[in-house]
Amino acid sequence: MIAIVAYGLGNVQAIANIYRRLNVEARLVSTSEELRAADRIVLPGVGSFDWAMEALARSGLRETLDELVMGERRSVLGICVGMQMMARKSEEGTSAGLGWIDAEVKRLPQADGLMLPHMGWNDVEPRAASPLFEGLDTDARFYFLHSYYFLPNDEGVVIAAADYGKQFACAVQSGNVYGAQFHPEKSHGWGIRLLKNFAEM
Amino acid sequence: MLRPRIIPCLLVHNGGLVKTCRFAEPAYVGDPVNAVRIFNEKEVDELFVADIDASVRGAEPDYSLIANLAAECRMPLAYAGGVRTVEQVERIVALGVEKVAIGAAAIATPEFVTAAAGKVGSQSIAVVADVRKAVDRYEVFTHNGARAARRTAEELAAWAEQAGAGEVIVNNIDRDGMMTGYDLDLVERCRQATGLPITVLGGAASLGDIARLIARFPIIGAAAGSLFVFKGKYRAVLINYPDRTAKTRLMGTGSGKVEPR
Amino acid sequence: MTERAYRICVSCVMDTSDSAIVFDEHGVCDHCRTFETRIRPGWHTDARARAELDGIVARIEAAGKGRDFDCIIGVSGGIDSSYLTWLAKTELGLRPLVFHVDAGWNSQEAVNNIERLIEHLGLDLYTHVIDWEEMRDLQLAFFKSGVSHIDTPQDHAFFATMYKFAEEHGVRHILTGANYSTECVRNPLEWMYYQSDAIQLRDIHKRFGTRALVKFPTTSILRHKVYLPYVKGIRVERPLNYMPYHKEEAIRLLTEKFGWQPYPQKHFESRFTRFYEGYWLPTRFGYDTRRVQFSSLILTGQMTREEALKKLESPAYDPETIAHDKEFVATKLGISVEEIESFHSMPKKTYRDYRSQSSIYAIGAPLMRLLGLELGGKR
Numbered sequence: 001m002i003a004i005v006a007y008g009l010g011n012v013q014a015i016a017n018i019y020r021r022l023n024v025e026a027r028l029v030s031t032s033e034e035l036r037a038a039d040r041i042v043l044p045g046v047g048s049f050d051w052a053m054e055a056l057a058r059s060g061l062r063e064t065l066d067e068l069v070m071g072e073r074r075s076v077l078g079i080c081v082g083m084q085m086m087a088r089k090s091e092e093g094t095s096a097g098l099g100w101i102d103a104e105v106k107r108l109p110q111a112d113g114l115m116l117p118h119m120g121w122n123d124v125e126p127r128a129a130s131p132l133f134e135g136l137d138t139d140a141r142f143y144f145l146h147s148y149y150f151l152p153n154d155e156g157v158v159i160a161a162a163d164y165g166k167q168f169a170c171a172v173q174s175g176n177v178y179g180a181q182f183h184p185e186k187s188h189g190w191g192i193r194l195l196k197n198f199a200e201m
Numbered sequence: 202m203l204r205p206r207i208i209p210c211l212l213v214h215n216g217g218l219v220k221t222c223r224f225a226e227p228a229y230v231g232d233p234v235n236a237v238r239i240f241n242e243k244e245v246d247e248l249f250v251a252d253i254d255a256s257v258r259g260a261e262p263d264y265s266l267i268a269n270l271a272a273e274c275r276m277p278l279a280y281a282g283g284v285r286t287v288e289q290v291e292r293i294v295a296l297g298v299e300k301v302a303i304g305a306a307a308i309a310t311p312e313f314v315t316a317a318a319g320k321v322g323s324q325s326i327a328v329v330a331d332v333r334k335a336v337d338r339y340e341v342f343t344h345n346g347a348r349a350a351r352r353t354a355e356e357l358a359a360w361a362e363q364a365g366a367g368e369v370i371v372n373n374i375d376r377d378g379m380m381t382g383y384d385l386d387l388v389e390r391c392r393q394a395t396g397l398p399i400t401v402l403g404g405a406a407s408l409g410d411i412a413r414l415i416a417r418f419p420i421i422g423a424a425a426g427s428l429f430v431f432k433g434k435y436r437a438v439l440i441n442y443p444d445r446t447a448k449t450r451l452m453g454t455g456s457g458k459v460e461p462r
Numbered sequence: 463m464t465e466r467a468y469r470i471c472v473s474c475v476m477d478t479s480d481s482a483i484v485f486d487e488h489g490v491c492d493h494c495r496t497f498e499t500r501i502r503p504g505w506h507t508d509a510r511a512r513a514e515l516d517g518i519v520a521r522i523e524a525a526g527k528g529r530d531f532d533c534i535i536g537v538s539g540g541i542d543s544s545y546l547t548w549l550a551k552t553e554l555g556l557r558p559l560v561f562h563v564d565a566g567w568n569s570q571e572a573v574n575n576i577e578r579l580i581e582h583l584g585l586d587l588y589t590h591v592i593d594w595e596e597m598r599d600l601q602l603a604f605f606k607s608g609v610s611h612i613d614t615p616q617d618h619a620f621f622a623t624m625y626k627f628a629e630e631h632g633v634r635h636i637l638t639g640a641n642y643s644t645e646c647v648r649n650p651l652e653w654m655y656y657q658s659d660a661i662q663l664r665d666i667h668k669r670f671g672t673r674a675l676v677k678f679p680t681t682s683i684l685r686h687k688v689y690l691p692y693v694k695g696i697r698v699e700r701p702l703n704y705m706p707y708h709k710e711e712a713i714r715l716l717t718e719k720f721g722w723q724p725y726p727q728k729h730f731e732s733r734f735t736r737f738y739e740g741y742w743l744p745t746r747f748g749y750d751t752r753r754v755q756f757s758s759l760i761l762t763g764q765m766t767r768e769e770a771l772k773k774l775e776s777p778a779y780d781p782e783t784i785a786h787d788k789e790f791v792a793t794k795l796g797i798s799v800e801e802i803e804s805f806h807s808m809p810k811k812t813y814r815d816y817r818s819q820s821s822i823y824a825i826g827a828p829l830m831r832l833l834g835l836e837l838g839g840k841r
Contacts (some may be wrong), residue, residue, distance in 0.1 A: 011297035011320075013272040019784055046294055081322075092322070112394070115420060116335035117324040117367045119398045121246055122203045124451055141204075143247075145299055145324045147367070164203055186277045186299065188244045217594055232566040232594040234794055235733075242570035269793065432580065437589035438564055441577050 002026040002199055003038030007059035009052060010044025010082060014185040018192055024199045026076065031065040040198065041065070041074060044185070045081030049148070050093030052081045062098075069100060075175045076100075077132075077198050083172070083179030084150055092148050103152035103175045114165040117147040122162050124170055124182065130159040131201035132171065132178055132194060140190055142182035144170070150181060204452060205415045206246040208424040209442065210402055211236060212449045213252045213282070216266065220398065220426055222378035224331075224346040227253070227385075230438050232428055237273045243442040249302070249370075249400070249424055252304075255283025256305050257344055262293060271297035281329055281423040285310070290317040294325055302370055305343035307357070308350045311364060327368035327400075328361040330354050332387065333375055339387050346374045354387060354460035355394035362395045369395055370424070373403030378427050380406030383414050392418060400424050410442055412451045474757035475770045479748045480650040482841065493647045496841075497761050500831070505642050507706045508549035515704035519554050522635045522699075531559035531586065533571050533635040533699075537570025537579070539560070539731040542639030544579055544722060545712040546702055550637060552584045554701065558637065561627065563620045564591045565732070566794070567718075571723040572731035582720040590623045593677040598795055600663075600678060603670035605802075608811035610747050611654055613738045615678075617657035619799075625686050628696050641702035643764070644709050647757040648840045653749040655813040656823055656840070658683045665817035683819055687826065708764060726780075737791050740779035746806050750778055 002019060006012045006028040019026035026042075029035045043065075045052050056062055068074045078086045082184070087097045090105035097105070110116055124140045126133035140160075149168040152158065160171035162181070170181040178198065184191030211233060212219050218236055219227035230236070238279070240248060250270060255262055262283050271278055275455045280293055281302035290301050301321075307314050307328045318326045331346060332354045333340040341350040343355050350357075358369045371391050373384055391399055400422030405411055411423045432439040443451060470477035471491035477483070484492040506514075526532020534551060537543040550556045560580055564717045574704035580587045593663040597615060604612040628636055655662070667675055689694040691799065730736045743749040754768035779787070792799045830836040 009295050011271065011299075013268070013297050014274065017272055018275075023782065046299060046321070047325060048320065051320050051322070113396055115396055115398045117398065118203070119324070119368065120203050120206045120420075120422075144203075145277065147322075147324055183277065183299070186275065188241075188275050191275070229591055229593065231564055231591045232794070235566050235568065238790075239568065239570045243574075406835055432577065432587050432589075435559075435586060435588045437562065437587035438591050439562070439577055439587060439589055440568075440573050 001038050002040050003035050003041045003044060004044065004046060005035070005059075005061060006030045006056040007061060008044065010046050010079065011183075011185050012044055015042055015044060015195065018195055019199065022192070022196055023194070024198070026199075027140055030059065030061070030177060032061060035061060035064050035068065036159040038068075039074065041068065041076040042077060043078045043082035043085070045079055045083070046145075047081055049084060049090040049097075050095045051079060052056070052085055053093070053095035053097065056085065056155060066098070069177060074118070075176045075198070075201075076178065078177075078179040079185070080146060080181060080183055083181055086177060086179055087150060100177045101152055101157060101172060101179070102154065103150055103157075103172075105148045106151050107148050108146075108165055108168070111165060118144045118164045120144065121187075122164060124160050124162050126160045126171075128159050130171075130173055131156075131174065132180075132197050133160060134201070135193055135196045136190060136197075142170075142180075142187040142190055142194075143186065143187075144182045146181060150179065203420060204246075205303045205402070205418075205420055206422040207411060207443065207448065207451070208238055208247045208249050208422050209245055209429040210249040210251065210424045210426040211430075212426065213250060213263075213266070214254055216263065218430075219253070220378060221253070224374050224377055228436075234269060234273060236430075236440055237270050239440045240442065241273065241275045243440075243444070245276055245442050247279065247422070248274060249279045249281070249402070251280075251302070252282025253345060257347075258284070262289065264292065264296065267293060267298060268296045279327060279370075281327075282449065287313065287317050287320055290321055290326070294321045300325050300327050300368065302327040302329045303310065303366075304331065305348075307361070307364075308341070308343055311360070313454030314361070314364040314366055318367070323365050323367035326366045327370050328357065328364070328366045329370045329372060330357045331372045331374050334384070334387075342374065355411055358391045358395040358397070358399070362397050366397065368398045368400060368422075370400045370402065370422075373401075379404060380427055382406060382410045383423075385414065385417055388414070388418060388421070398422065402426070408447065408451055412453065415452055416440075436444060470741060471757075473767070474647065474760045475659055475676055475753050475767060475774060476547060476647065477580075477753065478758050479750065479753070481652060482506065482650060483512070493757060494761065495726055497646050501642055501646050501652075504834075505703060507704065510622075511704040515554075515701060518699055520702075522556060525634045528556065529674065532557045533637050534559045534561045534588075534624065534628060534633055535575055535637045535639075536561050536563070536620065539549055539568070539575040540639070540725070541709060541713055541716070542641060542644065543701065544575055544639075545707075546637060546639040547579055547585070547745065548583065548716060548719070549701060551585060558585060559633075560585050560587045561621065561624055562587065562589045563623045564589055565616045565618065565619055565734075566592065566594050567732040567734040569725075569733050569736070570723060570732055571829075575722050575731075578720045578722060588627070590627070592619050592623075592679075596673065596675055596678045599671050599673050600667055600675065602795055602797070603667050605805045607666045607672040608808045609655075609666070609813060609815070610749065611655040611657070611742060611813065612742070613654070613735055614657045614663060618660070618663055618681070618735065619679055621686065622681035623698070625681050625690055629690065629694060634695055634697060636696065636698045638698060639702060640700050642758075643702065643707040643762050644755065644758050646761055647754050649751060650749075651742065651840055653747070653751070656683065656820075658686065659813075659819050659823070662813055662816055662818040669816070683822060687830070709759070710764065731805060733787070737787050741784055741787070742806070744778050747810065750774065752778055754813050
């Protein structure tokens with residue numbers, strides 16, 4: 001069973017709908033108890049870093065998440081700000097992140113009059129053969145909407161890169177912790193495939 | 202390579218979809234949910250839904266409609282209509298809407314834009330400029346074109362970036378529903394005024410108009426209402442959108458490199 | 463009253479789910495006999511028929527001279543109306559206006575198919591959009607009435623709108639894709655009654671509707687079978703009956719020519735009809751419209767009885783998607799899935815439980831046949 005963390009933001013309904021149509025058991029969870037029942041966890045997110053961290057704190061799920069993800073090593077997929085929250089900190093705000101991956105979140109450099117936020121459909125290049133990108137090795141594209149990017153200390157966690165002003169990590173994996181900077185729940189067939197992969201890998 | 206976005210724009214009036222001409226004479230187009238479904242299946246890049254009553258009436262946005270649309274959309278959704286407070290913005294974003302577009306409130310209470318962006322992030326806040334051409338200036342109006350805002354499109358675009366918004370949506374009142382092409386001069390002025398992503402709406406009559414816009418501005422949002430909703434000389438309602446092949450042709454051989462300011 | 467023992471026709475696949483079915487001493491049902499004795503003798507698809515069609519075409523062209531279009535073709539996005547449109551333009555040389563009624567349930571394939579049709583054939587399109595709030599209320603009224611013909615609002619709106627348009631614009635000729643080839647066996651009255659019965663529609667609306675029917679278009683049987691043709695001279699033609707019409711070939715032709723998208727089953731252009739015929743009718747009433755469609759194809763040599771029986775072994779709906787389809791219908795109608803399910807278990811009613819013009823139909827149908835104006839007909 002996939003737990004979609006409902007902590008007040010992120011398109012939880014769209015993710016739930018996708019899983020329902022795929023006949024994958026998924027539930028919106030807002031209590032620790034419901035969260036514990038999950039095999040895998042999706043942590044969605046839209047909005048600013050601090051706003052998201054605050055919402056997560058208010059939800060009362062933070063401790064259980066840490067326990068399940070870092071303690072019991074259950075698989076988790078962070079989406080957009082959900083992925084950024086998994087870093088230690090972000091230039092966008094002052095809150096501390098979850099620290100599940102040794103990384104920082106920095107603002108995309110605005111050289112050459114680059115438009116920010118990075119908004120729209122962009123190509124994604126899977127790097128290592130990650131089960132998350134099964135069937136998505138060629139012609140994969142997803143919708144991006146962000147001004148900050150994930151910068152891990154260890155390049156080895158990068159499983160896919162995208163190019164906007166600079167090459168940056170748009171998907172990462174550190175053990176059981178996965179992150180996607182783009183919005184798979186808003187990326188039509190490509191996103192559906194990725195979410196399916198996360199459920200089945 | 203980042204692609205330009207091709208965006209159907211749906212207007213909601215009394216809970217139903219309508220299409221206007223120069224912001225007047227709303228013609229009934231049907232049920233929003235079915236339209237969104239069909240656009241979903243056509244894999245559109247992004248959808249823009251504007252509630253044309255909300256601003257004028259000062260009413261709350263129709264959250265239940267927004268929730269239904271957001272849950273149905275497999276692509277990003279931007280919503281506009283009657284958004285005036287940070288609480289409303291937070292609520293709409295929490296329903297699963299990627300971007301909230303602010304029009305009248307950006308003029309009336311500009312600090313609200315900054316406050317909202319501070320909460321939900323710049324990427325989720327767009328400023329809408331409804332404009333009319335007056336001699337050589339593009340003047341901004343609010344309340345479905347009824348009230349003059351006393352500033353130009355470029356001024357609003359430049360200000361939007363300072364205020365913390367993440368996108369500027371330029372809506373051409375004169376060309377709304379007229380299908381006489383995009384006003385590229387207006388786009389150029391806004392492009393010069395801001396480094397924010399820009400979406401243009403009003404006037405697109407054919408995929409050719411979109412192609413011309415993209416050829417001149419390789420990274421842009423090309424939005425259209427009539428084009429994706431009507432067909433032919435009787436303006437018959439028929440939801441349509443270019444398929445992948447047609448879209449690739451539209452985008453030409455652009456390198457995707459951003460234009461220097 | 464004892465339940466009738468199950469029996470199926472030896473020739474087609476109609477069975478006792480049609481409670482009015484009658485079998486002869488060979489086990490052949492009355493649908494088949496009606497086809498053999500009343501339809502087939504009068505239905506020609508050879509040179510003689512072609513000559514007749516040419517005459518009709520000439521009349522249409524003459525009446526339409528100097529006008530933007532000479533006839534209207536009602537299209538749903540389905541194969542019959544799509545093929546007819548292609549035929550009318552490319553083979554018959556007519557200048558049709560493609561006419562579509564949007565009742566809010568168009569599938570993506572239907573919309574796509576209509577678009578491809580008009581783009582490739584260079585035809586004009588006119589769409590009438592039914593007011594959704596009224597449509598929704600009327601559909602819910604039909605659910606609440608407990609009858610089996612709950613798709614009446616869509617069908618009724620389609621015909622009413624087309625006739626209204628024809629009358630208002632002085633269009634004398636309407637072409638429809640109705641055909642014997644795939645429709646010689648009709649849905650039993652018990653299953654779908656007459657969609658054109660405005661008295662029934664209004665009575666059900668009066669009892670179960672919650673808002674006035676103001677914009678919703680209505681027609682009536684006398685209006686479009688008597689008044690419009692004989693007083694206003696508006697004729698409805700069925701060109702597909704004047705030539706050999708093979709459904710599979712038609713699909714292949716359109717798919718090859720302009721990327722037409724086939725549907726899994728007849729009438730699936732509308733997401734509501736898909737739900738209604740695929741799920742609602744079979745599971746609530748035991749009426750499977752595939753029996754009717756396959757029987758027509760069997761009688762016209764486009765399907766074998768074995769093939770039909772095999773297909774009928776699996777459900778008419780897709781078990782993978784039915785939960786989602788139900789949800790879609792419920793959400794769109796603004797009710798919960800629980801409410802839909804409560805309608806599903808309501809006591810069953812028939813058209814006789816509400817006011818109707820069935821007596822007029824009872825006189826009119828045989829009269830039309832007697833006058834040679836129609837072959838076959840519903841029962």
